Amino acid sequence: EAGVTQSPTHLIKTRGQQATLRCSPISGHTSVYWYQQALGLGLQFLLWYDEGEERNRGNFPPRFSGRQFPNYSSELNVNALELEDSALYLCASSLGTSGGPRNEQFFGPGTRLTVL
């Protein structure tokens, strides 16, 4: 069974540009989560999508947004990039609310975003 996949592996942008990151969940999973792993800040929750709806959002500005498609894959968009957006962005998937409130999240390998 294929795991969570993310693309691209690396992304280099300049300040002010927009970045789009993609995530494909494990087959059968309906929930997708996005986390940011920035140097010195640890892992911080960004967004949670389930069944196409945004369910929860972390403490990030509105220029971080995303969506979930009918096939449950997801995009994370970061507008007006700033230097401090440089980080590893991790996507995770789970069975979603149908799997109970504490079901396990499986992580992808991440997208390394570098903002110059």
Add this chain to the structure above:
Amino acid sequence: GNSVTQMEGPVTLSEEAFLTINCTYTATGYPSLFWYVQYPGEGLQLLLKATKADDKGSNKGFEATYRKETTSFHLEKGSVQVSDSAVYFCALMNSGYSTLTFGKGTMLLVSP
């Protein structure tokens, strides 16, 4: 709010030494607790979990016990290997919410 505090690293050990990485948490209700491991250049892998007080999670020789009275979930291994070198994250998931709150991570370096 929820928070997780881990001991700061790096933790440097020789092969076959005993490992303890401390983790304490603050949360409302009765969270589930997790340890994730991140090998160099890779994403996170679930190492073990515990969903209620006094549960012991175990995997690959690692163990952690959910201690509600001390709000702790310390990770232990009796004999570490060089291949255990990685960053270890303690995390919690609160009842009713499906997002994870992570500690800052502890780097483990094991030398031969």
